[in-house]
Amino acid sequence: MKESDPILEVENLSASTDNLPILKGVSLTVYPGEIHAIMGRNGCGKSTLSKIIAGHPSYNITNGDIKFLGENINSLEPEERSQSGIFLGFQYPIEIPGVSNLEFLRVSTNARRKFLNKEELDTFDFEELVKEKLEIVKMDHAFLSRSVNQGFSGGEKKRNEILQMALLEPKIAILDETDSGLDIDALRIVASGIKKISNAQTGIILITHYQRLLDEIKPNYVHVMSDGQIIKTGESDLALELEKKGYEWTDNFIKET
């Protein structure tokens, strides 16, 4: 028995892009304080699932529901989802030339604060807040005056994502292959950042290929996706088993069902 209400409920979700079905009935429920890992081959639909939860306009929901804090959010715009507390950490964070990172972070943070009926921050107050959050991801202040993600290394981009998560304080964070392209040190910084930000009220979905992130952040549940479906769910040892046996093992699993 769970004591609190779920943060996120994905119910029998099917979705397509250009009439091509990508998700074929995915169900997933995340309660406060839980960490879920989603694993699976490239093209199995795990990144798509994260984009659809965030509201990407290129996908059509053909069946099923996404509920956030009990409310159906199928038709909400991406910005409304973000403001209400859904965060998507991008696998490949996007470069926005000409837009200063500081201004971007401030506008973004204020959009969330406005939703929470908190006072919006002016440049001065925001600088104070961001300084404190920079510590979490060990980022230099100089990153703020650059254009959003432009010319950032892979690791810097990922840290910038976690910085955004720290500022937005989401109810649920979906982190799409945040570990990919990181060296060991950067992985530790990112993982400890995620741990510092999350708490008993937040939910986290980690989309990953590798055990090494899950060594740092231990998931409560591991889901294996294949061909647009979650084909197996287990506890953290499932990831270890998967690491040992490879995705071929899950292919057999599909045959069994």
Added chain:
Amino acid sequence: MVNKNLVKDVVKEPYKYGFVTDIETEKIKKGLNEDIIKLISQKKEEPKFLLDFRLKAFKKWQKMKEPDWAALGYKKIDYQDIIYYSAPKQKEKISSLDEVDPKLLETFDKLGIPLTEQKKLTNVAVDAVFDSVSIATTFREELAEHGVIFCSISEAVKNHADLIEKYLGTVVPASDNYFAALNSAVFSDGSFVYIPKGVACPMDLSSYFRINSGDSGQFERTLIIAEESSSVSYLEGCTAPMFDTNTLHAAVVELVALDDASIKYSTVQNWYAGDEEGIGGIFNFVTKRGKCLGKRSKISWSQVETGSAITWKYPSCLLLGEESVGEFYSVALTNNLQQADTGTKMIHIGPKTKSTIVSKGISAGNSKNSYRGLVKMGTKATGSRNYSQCDSMLIGDQASANTFPYIKSQQPNSEIEHEASTCRISEDQLFYLQTRGIEFEEAVSMMVSGFCRDVFNQLPMEFAAEADKLLALKLEGSVG
């Protein structure tokens, strides 16, 4: 896609300035010949030298061919099908603003340019031009106290004929190009500015051009003279009603800066651009040029070009005086089927002259946007420098952007530096900003303003905010 629907809803946002003022106008008959030119000159009670100037220009124009090198696509203009003089009927002589037809005042009010004593803008003197004539100029007495002359060019012809005779056509000669020749023959009105020696003009000067009738061309002429050690900032705004025919706007602007003088000329051009199918809109074929005649003189052009079916202009600087400085900051935005071919010419003639070009072209819809510029170092331009930066931004996948930089150097001891880039607003970028709580439209304008920041920084303050809003409005719904 979700966004595409949203886009269609917003794109219906009509052109805000598309209304027509119902006012009795005095128009002459269509067509162009010597008699028409004589008639215009006579209506304006011009001295003989000006009529001669017009007739000479007309002769030259008749021998010239309409240029087509820019490869702009438009139906041939029938110059005999244009009305060359159209003026709202008013009392013969107007001694104060109170006598201006209330309909005209109301028109400018609606455009956000209040002219009456109670409502007029506080730090900007305005010359309001309606079709072929100047309606009113504010703050004239205040400016006169400083010796600054700011009036319509027709008035200047009457009251300051010596200055007109001395400077008119010295920067843009009538034979310069086809449209300049046409303008020299038939120009109707425009603004005249004279800043005397040592005077920093106490307020910004501004002209607001309004085309109201559908079948008349607008041929205004602006002349600004800054005497030694003087300075002025001049702003120009333009709008027109929506007609399904094309209206020709062929203006000439001439600037002269003497020793240590500086002129800053800013334009926000928002002529009617035609509809989504490219029907109607203004042909904006304009010749703008400044002459840095004096030592250490400076001419700075900044322009935000968002309107017109076709924009075809190259505000330029002739850098004659030693250590003179020319600047060109431009944002040109095209949407739907608009075309823009714009840029600048920096002609370095004197030694140690310096020029800076920053051009930002944004093309959305099916539009075509070209930067075309010339940097020329003459044989005497030793130690001269130019820096050019031309960036293009594409929105959607149907728009096109071109950059044509021409560089001619006859002086080895000079430096020319050119940088260019092209980028595109992608759906991924917009989605990224949206997932950070930033609304779609705001995301687009954030990216566009980021792209234009270097140019907006050069605009006078009120203008910069205006330009930002204008771009956002123009772009609404252009991304899907």
